[in-house]
Each structure stands twice: as structure tokens, then as C-alpha cells.
Amino acid sequence: MQHSSPASRTSELLLAATLALISLFAFSYSIDAVPPYHTDENFYVESVKNMTASGDYITPVYHEKKRFAKPILYYWLVAASYKLFGADHASARLVSALSGALCVFVTFLLARRLFDSRTAFISASILPGLYLHAQISRWAITDMTVALFILTSLYCFIRAVDTEKIHAGWIYGFYIFIGLGFMTKGPPALLIPAATLATFFALRRDASLLKPLRIFQGLTLVIAMNLPWFTTMFLLHGDEFSDHILGAEIRDRVMHDLPFSFYYFGVLFRYHLPWSLFTLAALIFWFTPQTETDPSTLKDSLFLRIKNRAGGLLEDSNKSLLFCLAWVVAPTLIFTLFRIEHSRYLLPLSPALAMITGYFLCQLADSKQISNAYFKYPFVATLGIYMILAFAGGVALWTIQPLFEVPLSVIFMPLCLGLGSLVLWRMHRKGERFRLVLSLAFLQIIFLGLLNGAAHPFLDRYPMKHFSEIIRAQGNGDEKITAYQLGSHRARLGIMTGQMAINVEDVQEIVNVAASPQPGFVVLREEDWNTHFQSLPLKIIARDTGWKKGGKKGPLIKAIWQEGILSQKDNLLETYFLLGLK
Known part of the structure; x- marks a missing residue:
């Protein structure tokens, strides 16, 4: 953890809060636009409307049938939004937009604990520009809210163990947010933090933290938080409810005949572009021999050099990075083994990917020994993607403008990408790497906001x-x-x-x-x-x-x-x- 003065911490928090507000604006810009949309939004938009009309806040009803698919907390949050802003799909989506923005703020807090303030700001700037995160922040589904609870639970864990004395309050906070996540989406809220910590402890070969985790007391707290609603639903609906929970929600997700695939590894790459290009460069750097920085390894075999590089991640100086890697790898492997293919299942991993990428980019900015190629190649590829999108978008708008009047916000998207790419290239030539990374992050946020809020709804025309x-x-x-x-x-x-x-x-x-x-x-x-x-x-x-x-x-x-x-x-x-x- 980086230690700083109270005045400095306050200014950092204000900066992080400002970034979260910018993210909220980007996520909520034209939030009523459809497309983009997810078919599951129907369940919550209609069910909560029925809930507020009937006054029954216990049993969701969709298409005149009882809906048992998810626990109750997300319905209550959408109902609160309906009460504040009116009963429509934009109000329902605001819950996810606010959760997505809060994830940006909590990512800053967590990255500052794990690394330092500069890595924290870069990581928090990257997160809202990850396509998966930006997209689901605009949908009225449970995933962004449960991602926020999972992220906050892991932040509480790090706060609890980051000092010599274990703080019981933060440990119980860890379980409280797991409990809230379970009330939102069920087992994934427990599975992802548990898999992350188990993998981290196993790699570190350190079981000393298991006792301070107070697992029995913590799980009792999670059960106590969830038991009232589940018990009430069982008393109201009996076997109809329990059969659905044990069958459709548990058995059918584990026992099925879907083929094995590496679908989720593709999701990690394509749904986090262009930042996944830099993440890939980071992994190549960390897991391959770097003879230019350590010539003494030239005499070792390639396998031994790779083994030594990977073993270096187990050192105390790299435990924060190892924690983030465990956070990404363990849940990805579990979902791969389950073989149910939904890209949104990996949403809770996005903050870890942002921190891994942010940490690597700060390493590049600080070290003159790391080859410039680790930044140049993904950066040039990113500019190439932007220029292709700018050109294709411009051609598409020029082609269809005789049919429909093109809004200025749609025209601005390819212009923003094209001009932004030229500015980024100029900054790259001048060697302004830290400012360049921040500028790239904000360009990506603007691009996704315009894509989801203006271009996609206009180009995917519908009545x-x-x-x-x-x-x-x-x-x-x-x-x-x-x-x-x-x-x-x-x-x-x-x-x-x-x-x-x-x-x-x-x-x-x-x-x-x-x-x-x-x-x-x-x-x-x-x-x-x-x-x-x-x-x-x-x-x-x-x-x-x-x-x-x-x-x-x-x-x-x-x-x-x-x-x-x-x-x-x-x-x-x-x-x-x-x-x-x-």
C-alpha cells in the first residue's frame, strides 16, 4: 500500500469520484436507447412494474407467471429507481449505470491498496472503457450490481489483511457484500471471491489467513442475510419454488451436455479490446525470459527461464499482481469447466484486468529497461482499430444519409476516433506515455458512450x-x-x-x-x-x-x-x- 498525507488522499478521492461521475454520464448517455439491449431486461422491467402496482415485493411476476429465477435484491433496487425516476426501462437501467460507475470508484480504492495511486488512477480510467463493462452498465440485468458487490467484498478483504493486525470489521464487510451479491444473483457472488482467495492462498502456500477469515461466522452471516426471503418464498410457494432453485438454477447449470470449449478465453480478449492488447503484452513480458534485462539467464534453458520468471510472481513484491491474476484465472477456469457460455459471467473479472493492465503500463512508464515494443505494438494496433472504425463509420453514414437525417452525435463518433487517433500518435512520437495512456482511456470512454448511446441505435434502425x-x-x-x-x-x-x-x-x-x-x-x-x-x-x-x-x-x-x-x-x-x- 502507498502511504500519503491526508490532504493528498482527499484530493485523490475527489479525482476518483470525478472519474466515477464521468463514467456515470457515459453509461447513462441516451440510456433509453434500444438497441443495445439484452432480452433478460424484460424480466426485470415488467416484473418490477407488476411488483410496484400490486404491492407484492416478495414474489416477482412476469407474463402473469411467478418468476423464481433470481433472488430479490435487484428487483428491490429497480423498484426504488421506479419510485424516484418513474416506471420505465431507463429508470431500470440506471441501477446498472450507477453500479458500473461505483465499480470505477471502488477499483481506484482497491488498486491504490494493492499498488499505488498512479496505478489506481490508470486502472480506474481503463475500467469504464472496457467494452463488457460499458455495455452491461447500460442493461437492466443483475450482472453489474453483483459485480459491484463482488468487487467491494474483495476490497474489504484487502483492507482487512493489509496491516499487521486483522480488522474484524472489514472481514465482516467482506461477508456482508458477498451476502448482498447472493441476494442479487445467487451462488456466483460466493463462488468468485472464494475461488480467487483459494487460488491466491494455494499459490502463495500461505494458509495463515484462513483463521482470521472467520469462515464459519462469515458464512453464518451470509445465510442469515438470505434466509428470510428464501424461507418466505418456500412457505408461500412450496415445492414449486424449491424445485426450480434445485433444478433450473443449480442442477441444470452443472449437469448438461453442452460441448467443452475455450469460449471464455476468447471473451477475455475480444470483450476487453483494445486494452486486452496491452494485457497480452504484459503477460508476454511477465512470463517470458527477458535476456536484455538479465543477460545472466542466457545460459539457462528456455523452460528454466520461463519457470524462473513465473516463479518470480510468487515473491512478496509481486503478491498484489498475483492476487489480480488469481482473480482472473480461477473463475475463468471454473466457468470453462461448467461449459455454460454467457460472456457476462466474466464481468466481475473486469476490474482485475484493468488493474493488471494499469500496473503494467505504469511499469512501462517508470522503467527504461523494458523494451518499447511492449507498448508500441499494442498501441499501433489500437490506433489501427480506431482508424478502421472511423473510416467504416464515415462511409456508412455518408451512404445512408440520403435515407435518414444523421444526428450530430452520430457524426461526431467517427470524427472523434479519427482526430483522437492523430492526437494520440503525436503524443506517442513526443514520448508522453503517461498522458498518452490517460488520453487513450478517455477517448475509449467517449467512443463507447457515443457507440452505445447514439451510433448503435441509429444504425440498427427499428420502429x-x-x-x-x-x-x-x-x-x-x-x-x-x-x-x-x-x-x-x-x-x-x-x-x-x-x-x-x-x-x-x-x-x-x-x-x-x-x-x-x-x-x-x-x-x-x-x-x-x-x-x-x-x-x-x-x-x-x-x-x-x-x-x-x-x-x-x-x-x-x-x-x-x-x-x-x-x-x-x-x-x-x-x-x-x-x-x-x-
Whole structure:
């Protein structure tokens, strides 16, 4: 741990808080935009709306059925957000946005304990620019909140053991945040910290901390925090609840026939670009022989030199780095063995990856013995990615602007990437490495904010936002929404209205909806309306267009290139109708 004066610590905390506020702004910028979205958001947006309307804050209800899939705490947090900001999907998402921003602040606190203040600020600046972290900070699902609790629990552990005397208060804080995480998502909140510490202790061959951990008392505390809700649910719903918990939530996640793969190792790389390029450079540096810094190793075999380098991580001077590596490796191996492939399962590992990368970048800035190639190659690759994205984005916007007016915020994204890359290259040529890293971090934060809040919703054009606004304005909030052969559009409607939205595939089901005395809305394509449903007692309330799916892309792109995009409008767009009962 780095020791500093009280005045210095205060200024550092203010700086970290400012960074967290910037992150919150980036995560919440146009947070109502859909896409991006996750289909699981439906569960929480609608269930909590039902919860606040009925006054039953114990049993979530989704599509008129009891939902047992997750514990209750996240529902309560979303309900609180509904009370403060209104019952809509943007309010539901604010819980994740705030959790993501708090993760930035806690990462600073933890990295300062493990390393030093400069590493802490670099690490905290990297975290909101990790794609996985930025993306899930905009979704109304449990993962970002449980990631915050896991991160805070590990911070409490480090605070407890970072001095000669074990602090019992911080140890119990470790278990309290595990308990809160368990109330949010269940076993992963316990599994990830336990796997991290067990691996760290095993590598260090140090069991001396097991007794101060007060495992029995701590687990008793976790059980005491969770038992009231689980007991109440069992008393209310009996075997229906217990069978789901033991079956769908535990047995089915462990016992299945999904094939083995290295999916999660790919997630660690591609969902954390471009920073994973620097993380990879760090691992190459730490685990391969560096003969230029230690010529005496030239006489050793390659295997012995690699073994000696890896063994160096077990030294006391590297225990903080070893802790972060254990935090990444152990859960990744466990999820790989479970073989259930969801990229968001690795979200709690993102702070560790940020700290590993931040520590390495500070090492590069401080040492003249480390080869410049360890920074230059990932940096040049990052600029290459940015320039490709800037060029491709500019071409895409220039191509489609005859069809739709392009917002300034969307235009700004490729301009920001292009100009930002030129500024970063100039800083690299001048050797301003520390400022360069910070500038890269902030450029990445801005880019992801514009991508998720402006570019993605604009380019992935869809009519469901317009329809959802009309449904919320004209309806009473209880109408059922029926989509005809629209796939994922059903999920978008459910997220943005907070109402029951179903997708049907059979013509007769729409006929039944039209004949029902219950109020409702129907969404379908103009082509299907003309073919099957014009004679039904349905009236057109609104219409909008979206991209047409399917078809051969090659000939279409060639035609657009030769004749312009307006000539292919009918091949690119299709019209959707929002219908109500007459």
C-alpha cells in the first residue's frame, strides 16, 4: 500500500469520484436507447412494474407467471429507481449505470491498496472503457450490481489483511457484500471471491489467513442475510419454488451436455479490446525470459527461464499482481469447466484486468529497461482499430444519409476516433506515455458512450421505439402487445413499455387477438397485413420503417455503389404497422 498525507488522499478521492461521475454520464448517455439491449431486461422491467402496482415485493411476476429465477435484491433496487425516476426501462437501467460507475470508484480504492495511486488512477480510467463493462452498465440485468458487490467484498478483504493486525470489521464487510451479491444473483457472488482467495492462498502456500477469515461466522452471516426471503418464498410457494432453485438454477447449470470449449478465453480478449492488447503484452513480458534485462539467464534453458520468471510472481513484491491474476484465472477456469457460455459471467473479472493492465503500463512508464515494443505494438494496433472504425463509420453514414437525417452525435463518433487517433500518435512520437495512456482511456470512454448511446441505435434502425411511445401514451399500461413473426422485436417492445409482449407465429393467433374483448395492440409487417389481416377488426394507429432482414448482400451492395442507396430503398427497408382494436 502507498502511504500519503491526508490532504493528498482527499484530493485523490475527489479525482476518483470525478472519474466515477464521468463514467456515470457515459453509461447513462441516451440510456433509453434500444438497441443495445439484452432480452433478460424484460424480466426485470415488467416484473418490477407488476411488483410496484400490486404491492407484492416478495414474489416477482412476469407474463402473469411467478418468476423464481433470481433472488430479490435487484428487483428491490429497480423498484426504488421506479419510485424516484418513474416506471420505465431507463429508470431500470440506471441501477446498472450507477453500479458500473461505483465499480470505477471502488477499483481506484482497491488498486491504490494493492499498488499505488498512479496505478489506481490508470486502472480506474481503463475500467469504464472496457467494452463488457460499458455495455452491461447500460442493461437492466443483475450482472453489474453483483459485480459491484463482488468487487467491494474483495476490497474489504484487502483492507482487512493489509496491516499487521486483522480488522474484524472489514472481514465482516467482506461477508456482508458477498451476502448482498447472493441476494442479487445467487451462488456466483460466493463462488468468485472464494475461488480467487483459494487460488491466491494455494499459490502463495500461505494458509495463515484462513483463521482470521472467520469462515464459519462469515458464512453464518451470509445465510442469515438470505434466509428470510428464501424461507418466505418456500412457505408461500412450496415445492414449486424449491424445485426450480434445485433444478433450473443449480442442477441444470452443472449437469448438461453442452460441448467443452475455450469460449471464455476468447471473451477475455475480444470483450476487453483494445486494452486486452496491452494485457497480452504484459503477460508476454511477465512470463517470458527477458535476456536484455538479465543477460545472466542466457545460459539457462528456455523452460528454466520461463519457470524462473513465473516463479518470480510468487515473491512478496509481486503478491498484489498475483492476487489480480488469481482473480482472473480461477473463475475463468471454473466457468470453462461448467461449459455454460454467457460472456457476462466474466464481468466481475473486469476490474482485475484493468488493474493488471494499469500496473503494467505504469511499469512501462517508470522503467527504461523494458523494451518499447511492449507498448508500441499494442498501441499501433489500437490506433489501427480506431482508424478502421472511423473510416467504416464515415462511409456508412455518408451512404445512408440520403435515407435518414444523421444526428450530430452520430457524426461526431467517427470524427472523434479519427482526430483522437492523430492526437494520440503525436503524443506517442513526443514520448508522453503517461498522458498518452490517460488520453487513450478517455477517448475509449467517449467512443463507447457515443457507440452505445447514439451510433448503435441509429444504425440498427427499428420502429419499436416510436410504437412504444404511442403505446405508453394511449394505453393504460395493462394492454397485452402481440407481435406477429417479429422475433427480437418482441423483446424490444417489452423492455420499452414494461408490458406483456409476446411473439406469435400462427395467423389464427392474431385472429383470436382481434376477436378478444380485451384491449391490446398488435405489431406486424405491412406485407403480412396486406396478405392476411386487412379484413380483421384492427385499425392502423402508426407506421414506421426498419431494415429488411435476409437477402443476398453482395448484389445489393454493388447496386448501392453503382446507383445510389435511394434506388434500393424498397430492398433495404420494410414498413411496420402498430394496430389497435376497432
